[in-house]
Amino acid sequence: MKENILISQEKTILEALQRLNTVRDVSRLILFVIDEKQTVIGSLTDGDIRRSLTKNVDLQLKVRDICNKNFFFEYDTPGFLNLHSYRKKNIKILPILGRDKRMVRLVDLEKTRSLLPLECMIMAGGRGKRLSPLTDKIPKPMLPLGDKPIIEHNIDRLISFGIEKIYISVKYLGEQLQDYFGDGSKKGIRIEYVWEDEPLGTAGALALVTDFETENVLLMNSDLFTNVDFEDLYLDMVKNNSDMVVASTEYKVDVPYAVFETDGEKVVNFQEKPSYIYQSNAGIYILNKKLIKGIPKNKFYDITDLMENLVKEGGKLNFSPIRGYWIDIGKPVDYKQAQEFVKHIKG
Structure with missing residues (x-):
């Protein structure tokens, strides 16, 4: 202030x-x-x-x-x-x-879209081998995208939704992130770093935080470039009384052949070169912090393991489609696409 x-x-x-x-x-x-x-x-x-x-x-x-x-x-x-x-x-x-x-x-209100009662963890410990040699000396989240690193786009967007406490899980070249962002005070927020001695998967680092202060926690991958509306995601969780909500993106599968509908060996109908659209995991989640108690400490554990256990135990898992753009920067072609796309994004 x-x-x-x-x-x-x-x-x-x-x-x-x-x-x-x-x-x-x-x-x-x-x-x-x-x-x-x-x-x-x-x-x-x-x-x-x-x-x-x-x-x-x-x-x-x-x-x-x-x-x-x-x-x-x-x-x-x-x-x-x-x-x-x-x-x-x-x-x-x-x-x-x-x-x-x-x-x-x-x-x-010109700069702040919302005031969400959430703390966030950004997963930023991965090696990013598929982007080598770019990531041989720079961690993937710190690769430049326009005028700032990939992860800073995500942090600035989180700030615009009123999120003031961010944990960053780090391992590979994590010192570079720590040196760049410090304690977050330059951005008016608090940042803490969670160091992974061994790779802990996409959710394992959550168990290393002693106690999140907010009832729900936002978890996201660091290598995303997106204008996801975190308020929509949060309100979908509240509206559906969910234990966890997963941001989703459409994934289209084009089948280059006719697909038969059959009854035994008899063809009863067919579609010529159909397309199927699926809702797929976009790497952004809001979960009730009580779920974190089920994550083993200092063991490899993916968010999909948590989702699977939640469904098996009768918990409520919902998805919420992203209505804007979303790029998962995992391969050189993705990074190139994001570099071109960011040129057309206004401030």
Whole structure:
């Protein structure tokens, strides 16, 4: 949170104008007025100041006398916060306050799509042999894609959905990821690294986290390039009361021959060169953290093992189709496709 967006109620209009000139990297020039207890009592924009000056040309008026005390805000809660209603009202900046009305954080609705109550683990420990020699000295998640590494595209998208705590499981050349992202503070989040002494599969690293703070955990592969809507995925899980939801992508199979429908040896119908579309695993999951207790510690364990056990035990596993683009960067042809595709993606 930017401290210069808070201003004491005792400051003057002139001082407020000077402070507004220092506000950067937000979608609207706005200040929040605080009292001596740091309680937020109102908001102040350049429009509020102009309206005051048209009535009384006095730059020495205190901001407490002209601020908007009926400003929009939300209390800080651990649950899901729907931002769509604020967008409909053209609200650009939404303050999140504690129960004491002190500022906890600011949400810039131009940059933040959602506020999901999720922590995330990104699986980034693989060797990436199929992309050799590109990955001989650089871990696959750190291969450049446009102006930043593959994994940074995913981290930035997670941030845009309000996810503030990310674990990254690392093994092969993991120091490069650690050096690049550090503790995440430069991006305004927290990042922790989970080191795999031996390869642990696509889910084994989850068992190395002592305790996730959120009820549900997002797990994803690091080598994806996608604009998946994490909010859709989360809401599908909530709506269906699922134990786990898997993002899916369409996989089309074209059969180059006629396919018979038979009754014994008799052909009762046939289709000429049919196409079949299947929903396939896209490498992005949200799961209830209680499932993590079933993952053996320090043993190889794939997410498909967890999914199989969940279905066998009568748990609820759902899929949620990705409605945007999705590229799994596993082979050189995939990497080349992603490099071309990213050129046409806006900011």
